Amino acid sequence: MPNHVIVIGAGLGGLSAAIRLAHRGFKVSVFEKNSTAGGKMQEVISDNGYRFDAGPTLITMPFVFEELFKSVGRNLNDYLALVPLESACKYFFSDGSSFTAYCDLNRLREEIARVFPSETENFERYFQYSKKIYDATAENFIYNPLSFSRLLKSNPLDLLHIDAFSTTHAANARFFKDSRLVQFLDRFPTYVGSSPYLAPATLNVIPFVEIAFGGFYVKGGMIQLAKAYQRLAEEFGATFHFNQSVQAILTSNGKVSGVKLESGETIECDAIVSNDDAIHTYANLLGEKRIEEKYEASCSGFVLCLGVGATHERLAHHNIFFASDYEKEFAEIFEQKMMPSEPTIYISISAKSDEGQAPEGKENWFVLINAPFLSPAYDWEKNQTAYRNLVVNRLKSLGFSSLDGQIEFERAITPMDLKMKFNSFRGSIYGISSNNRMSAFLRPRNRGKVKGLYLASGSAHPGGGTPMVTLSGKFAAELLMADFKV
Numbered sequence: 001m002p003n004h005v006i007v008i009g010a011g012l013g014g015l016s017a018a019i020r021l022a023h024r025g026f027k028v029s030v031f032e033k034n035s036t037a038g039g040k041m042q043e044v045i046s047d048n049g050y051r052f053d054a055g056p057t058l059i060t061m062p063f064v065f066e067e068l069f070k071s072v073g074r075n076l077n078d079y080l081a082l083v084p085l086e087s088a089c090k091y092f093f094s095d096g097s098s099f100t101a102y103c104d105l106n107r108l109r110e111e112i113a114r115v116f117p118s119e120t121e122n123f124e125r126y127f128q129y130s131k132k133i134y135d136a137t138a139e140n141f142i143y144n145p146l147s148f149s150r151l152l153k154s155n156p157l158d159l160l161h162i163d164a165f166s167t168t169h170a171a172n173a174r175f176f177k178d179s180r181l182v183q184f185l186d187r188f189p190t191y192v193g194s195s196p197y198l199a200p201a202t203l204n205v206i207p208f209v210e211i212a213f214g215g216f217y218v219k220g221g222m223i224q225l226a227k228a229y230q231r232l233a234e235e236f237g238a239t240f241h242f243n244q245s246v247q248a249i250l251t252s253n254g255k256v257s258g259v260k261l262e263s264g265e266t267i268e269c270d271a272i273v274s275n276d277d278a279i280h281t282y283a284n285l286l287g288e289k290r291i292e293e294k295y296e297a298s299c300s301g302f303v304l305c306l307g308v309g310a311t312h313e314r315l316a317h318h319n320i321f322f323a324s325d326y327e328k329e330f331a332e333i334f335e336q337k338m339m340p341s342e343p344t345i346y347i348s349i350s351a352k353s354d355e356g357q358a359p360e361g362k363e364n365w366f367v368l369i370n371a372p373f374l375s376p377a378y379d380w381e382k383n384q385t386a387y388r389n390l391v392v393n394r395l396k397s398l399g400f401s402s403l404d405g406q407i408e409f410e411r412a413i414t415p416m417d418l419k420m421k422f423n424s425f426r427g428s429i430y431g432i433s434s435n436n437r438m439s440a441f442l443r444p445r446n447r448g449k450v451k452g453l454y455l456a457s458g459s460a461h462p463g464g465g466t467p468m469v470t471l472s473g474k475f476a477a478e479l480l481m482a483d484f485k486v
Ligand SMILES: Cc1cc2nc3c(=O)[nH]c(=O)nc-3n(C[C@H](O)[C@H](O)[C@H](O)COP(=O)(O)OP(=O)(O)OC[C@H]3O[C@@H](n4cnc5c(N)ncnc54)[C@H](O)[C@@H]3O)c2cc1C
Pocket: 008, 009, 010, 011, 012, 013, 014, 031, 032, 033, 034, 037, 038, 039, 040, 041, 054, 055, 056, 057, 058, 059, 060, 244, 245, 246, 247, 275, 276, 277, 301, 303, 368, 418, 421, 422, 423, 424, 429, 430, 456, 457, 458, 459, 464, 465, 466, 467, 469
């Protein structure tokens, strides 16, 4: 009889582990509280022809996804089409200027020279600096489970390169005089739910990752990636049990022995991979007290999916409209835990790259505002409508004055929804914040605290974002296989 592994949750991290374990001959049963796979990689479909990626909209590090398929003898291209984007994002500054972050490095250099002519040499220095952080962190913090013995063996010079004692903003301001370029680079820590004014400059690794590895879209919508993962897991015999929420992890003699479902049914197993948020797993499924107090959640998001009955030529697939006072915006989100009074607005329009995503001559706007993680400081039930109106009014003031009359479909997603639907820690998008320079060391490990438990999610090592959680699933599966000597 093969060992039975239960995977709690069919988000990308859980699916990545399920694929590898099923391929290695384990009996794999995936229990998912919702009716479909993908977790935060969700979609919204309207009755009038609009489709939205209502979670991730841009992916990078394509080799992480390719490796998953290759590791089980398959080719990603037979399952989905990763579409390289011409530009990762178009940035609109509050002074009316704009800048396009082209994915081709030479084109990006030309754009830097066009918009920031006095900063071209500084950009070259910055790119090398960001690359050095990548080189110094990749092995220990990205591509392997966290291991102190490996850390101890690393080159001490790497410590100098990771720039852990500045904040990302202070480091960016050290390189550039043009505050718009600093603001552009300050955006990157938000891709792991952190503040550039608090997070260590080690997060300046992210610009290198985006510039060197490019930005990608999945044809037909991001959800196709999750569907491909599910199909692959099923091809190797994993079974999926949807609308089945795990209420508790059962243990016997200090080792996991099974799970208890919401229905009361218990199911035995030899090991568990939890793709449930790591903090929720320990606090709610294992009853660990006070763990929530030990961690700061990453920021959350307020989403508006807007079916817009017109086309807007000045917008690209990915767009950011910056706030005029970035520091104030982050103080509101991370210190006051309030929604920003003048938010930076991200708009992703997949119909710009994939015609079928909206009716002809129309656009599917996925509008995302960074939001504080859930706390008593901000009451979503009371404030949601007023905040929605603030966002639409701000969009109107940014040059979309006819927007009111163009909205043909609308759906909001709040931090409350992320918490209720996915058990995400305080409604966070990326799990645990990296606002503290110790975060990378304190993040829950992939081998859990109970024998036979493994963690694969954005709140576990190596962190949030679609490539990272795919790696999280890889590490959880590999540690499990090593422990079971399979
Ligand atoms: C609005 C938004 C925008 C984003 N943009 C990007 C982006 O552009 N690029 C990018 O790379 N990343 C982005 N992300 C982040 C990315 O979506 C996540 O980091 C990643 O998808 C999380 O995957 P995960 O495996 O940690 O689990 P999740 O997606 O959180 O999935 C966990 C699954 O477990 C299930 N579950 C939880 N508890 C239980 C239980 N007790 N029993 C049964 N099932 C359970 C949940 O229902 C869920 O399906 C975005 C996220 C959001 C919300």
